[in-house]
Amino acid sequence: MPKNTEPLVLGIDLGGTKILTAVVNPQGKILSQDYCPTPAQDYPALVQCILKSANRALKQAGIGASGLTAVGIGAAGLSDPEKGILFTSPHLPQCRDVPLGDDIAQGLGVKTYVTNDASAAALGEFYFGAGRGAHNFIYITISTGIGGGIIIDDRLYTGSSGTAGEVGHMTIDANGPPCRCGNKGCWEALASGSALAKEARRKISQGAQTAILDYADGNIDKVTAETIQQAAERGDALAEELIARTGYYFGIGLANLINIFNPELIIIGGGLSNMGDRLLKPAFRVAEERSFRQTCQKVRFARAELGANSGVLGAAAYALQSTKK
Numbered sequence: 001m002p003k004n005t006e007p008l009v010l011g012i013d014l015g016g017t018k019i020l021t022a023v024v025n026p027q028g029k030i031l032s033q034d035y036c037p038t039p040a041q042d043y044p045a046l047v048q049c050i051l052k053s054a055n056r057a058l059k060q061a062g063i064g065a066s067g068l069t070a071v072g073i074g075a076a077g078l079s080d081p082e083k084g085i086l087f088t089s090p091h092l093p094q095c096r097d098v099p100l101g102d103d104i105a106q107g108l109g110v111k112t113y114v115t116n117d118a119s120a121a122a123l124g125e126f127y128f129g130a131g132r133g134a135h136n137f138i139y140i141t142i143s144t145g146i147g148g149g150i151i152i153d154d155r156l157y158t159g160s161s162g163t164a165g166e167v168g169h170m171t172i173d174a175n176g177p178p179c180r181c182g183n184k185g186c187w188e189a190l191a192s193g194s195a196l197a198k199e200a201r202r203k204i205s206q207g208a209q210t211a212i213l214d215y216a217d218g219n220i221d222k223v224t225a226e227t228i229q230q231a232a233e234r235g236d237a238l239a240e241e242l243i244a245r246t247g248y249y250f251g252i253g254l255a256n257l258i259n260i261f262n263p264e265l266i267i268i269g270g271g272l273s274n275m276g277d278r279l280l281k282p283a284f285r286v287a288e289e290r291s292f293r294q295t296c297q298k299v300r301f302a303r304a305e306l307g308a309n310s311g312v313l314g315a316a317a318y319a320l321q322s323t324k325k
């Protein structure tokens, strides 16, 4: 077996349904990876599951834990990156103020860093994807929710207690629809895939004429962003209007971020970004209309490049950055 002398890291993408673990080299090459379903039981079961998956990935890569310089974990929700504590995670109800970083570090014998999944993805794009060479940019993931990460002067900005970058919960409409965070009118409550589907269901239940239902087996509960996109591709007027409306709200949030951060680049990832121009054209138009001209002219928009690996590669990037402190 060839001896690996590179400083390798282990990235762990802790999702609500699955856990992805990968051994990654400093160039972002995945040397091995493992996947396991997220256990629904208590927190100790989750820790055991992560450790088992990590050990399988290490074995596959032909190294022991001593061959790692650090472990990075990206999880949805709020965490304290300094202490490695996961405060809350929307998809992991068993995790509340849990010392995830310490528990994994103890199990593997390697220093472990925990951060938000979207922040990790931002750092992944910075090291290995569309953000290479940029110094100040915002990464936004738009799917069922909206998440983000902020890179300032080549580093992930985590804020004073580690929870910065929750762009999805900036208020866009003070009297807007309720958000799962408890606030109302958040960006996520107006411009995400779930907001889009919810608005479509509202319109359909009011009797709007549309082909959207045809793509949802005639069942209003099965209306999703995907079925709306399918209908839009066939020229359905309501589907097109709903996506343009989502783009409009998406653009308002972009304008806010552009004015506040003056980024050189905004990277957009997540399932909804696949809607392309139908969503992004109105978004960019509104962003341009509502932000300072000089500031907006500096911004380049790019699609995220890491795709399904953005979670593990982001977590790996977070481990890499953390060891360089």
Ligand SMILES: [Zn+2]
Pocket (backbone or CB within 6 Å): 168, 169, 179, 180, 181, 182, 183, 184, 186, 187, 188, 189
């Ligand atoms: Zn919210």
